[in-house]
Amino acid sequence: MNKTLTLLLAMLLTLLFGSCKSKQQAVQTVALHESTVVELESVEIAGDSAAIQVPFEHLSSGALTSGVTVSPNGLRLLWELRRGTLDIRAEKPPEQIHYPRTTITREVPVEVVKEIKVNRIYWWQTLLMWVGVASIISIGYRFYRVFYNKK
Structure with a gap:
């Protein structure tokens, strides 16, 4: 079960860090x-x-x-x-x-591809993300201790 929890945690972290996309390509056509x-x-x-x-x-x-x-x-x-x-x-x-x-x-x-920064992440938003990641890891570890360490 330890491998399953590690895999689940790795997928969750990948989802968190992979979904924060701060640049988007914009294509404008000219008449x-x-x-x-x-x-x-x-x-x-x-x-x-x-x-x-x-x-x-x-x-x-x-x-x-x-x-x-x-x-x-x-x-x-x-x-x-x-x-x-x-x-x-x-x-x-x-x-x-x-x-x-x-x-x-x-x-x-x-067609000119121009990268536009659509979601600028400020320092306090990055701090909130890290606090959220630490909280998820902490909650996950507590559930692990409660349910799997009953022996």
């Missing part, structure tokens, strides 16, 4: 967050030019000797007639083209 950003990107197209010289033998009097023409898309045509040569120059200024660029950002929720 999915999606954001869309639209930005205007610009691309610069370089300008270009071309020049032509055409020789002339005869210039009539009173005629225009130079001029500039600009087309709706920005092409400039410059011409000038001097000393028997017609100089034609075409210039295309640099352009900037704007186009929208869409960026979609999705934040994927990640």
Whole structure:
């Protein structure tokens, strides 16, 4: 019977000390967050030019000797007639083209395990536990003496 009492006491102590859990894992899920950003990107197209010289033998009097023409898309045509040569120059200024660029950002929720102390045991609670354990051992020993030491 002594082994049975020892086994019972060991199980009781294991139950007492094993059930006092002071930390608990908490899992928090975070909602999915999606954001869309639209930005205007610009691309610069370089300008270009071309020049032509055409020789002339005869210039009539009173005629225009130079001029500039600009087309709706920005092409400039410059011409000038001097000393028997017609100089034609075409210039295309640099352009900037704007186009929208869409960026979609999705934040994927990640499970983060965070330990939270849910039951902080103060010093006086620990003292009460030890007093309770000592009382249980004392009561158990007294029952043992009363019931098994009658001989």
